[in-house]
Amino acid sequence: MLIGWQERVDLPLLGVTGLKAKIDTGARTSALHATDIEAFERDGVQWVRFHTGFDDDAHDTNAEAPVHDRREITNTSGIPETRYVIRTKFRIAGRLWSIDLSLADRSGMTFRMIVGRTALRRHKIAVHPGKRNLTTNATAKRPKGKDSS
Structure with a gap:
């Protein structure tokens, strides 16, 4: 399957659908x-409970999940942080599998979710760095009345 550097994804166990995510093969671990x-x-x-609200409220939800791990993960500034990691279901283009997902405050970031290379490994996925939203129409999954750009 060919995907773009930005895609809409679902995290069904967390009640999140149509989330705009950056596909980042430079990152090992996915982050929400x-x-x-x-x-x-x-x-x-x-277990861990958390809030997923961001700059809009289209994906604003409270969620709970069992803790899978606590890991030292290097943030975008190159600084290691200890983060909770949950294991949850991930869906892209109708395909569903489990991924590890670190929880981090991404308030200053453009994307609420980063999909790292470990989440894509062994799923026969190639990333086109010059394209986005190859698996779905970008506007098809936006909640009505909300601008989730």
């Missing part, structure tokens, strides 16, 4: 914008 990150325990398992 999250604020108000709070760890808690449920039935003896560590």
